[in-house]
Amino acid sequence: YWLACNEERAAQARFGAVMCCCGPCAMYRRSALLLLLDQYETQFFRGKPSDFGEDRHLTILMLKAGFQTEYVPDAVAATVVPDRLGLYLRQQLRWARSTFRDTFLALRLLPELDRYLTLDVVGQNLGPLLLALSSIAALAQLALTATVPWWTGLIIASMTVVRCSVAAFRARELRFLGFSLHTLINIFLLLPVKAYALCTLSNS
DSSP, X not given: OHHIIIIIIHHHHTTTBOSOOOGGGOOOOHHHHHHHHHHHHTOEETTEEOOSOHHHHHHHHHHHTTOOBOOOTTOOOOOOOOOSHHHHHHHXXXXXXXXXXXXXXXXXXXXXXXXXXXXXXXXXXXXXXXXXXXXXXXXXXXXXXXXXXXXXXXXXXXXXXXXXXXXXXXXXXXXXXXXXXXXXXXXXXXXXXXXXXXXXXXXX
């Protein structure tokens, strides 16, 4: 949550368009919300009603209507988070589906915003794919040649350590270095979930 808000959304806000205002942390001008209420309440995907990812969907509707979305670093908000693995994976499945769905909605919008935002959104969607391909190639090398794909592992580990070190420095908390372990969770749990989400986008 800290990384998503204080890095990703903070960076997007520099360009006047946070791409997803998180549900429990978002506030909207009433007049703006009333203009989009009908579209918001009748969210469909491929002709079927959609009942999740409403925060990302509303954000995209706001941006398409010409409003700006901002990030407020000193805002305080609370939310309920999963405390068991099964619940966590279900949350990540919902998030992955809504990210993929609303990326399709945002594609025509991106050129009107900023080149950085286009790069950011494309990167968010291609990043997991590239990580998956790297992981599969590394496992194939290990299985076929019995050689350790140390170069792939080194690059992934280096990128992880750099990101977590920046977060630890900015948050002034050394425990953020422990987030490096999330890379293993990402590769072995979340990448399969994202692949499944991409294949089941019509499910609600």
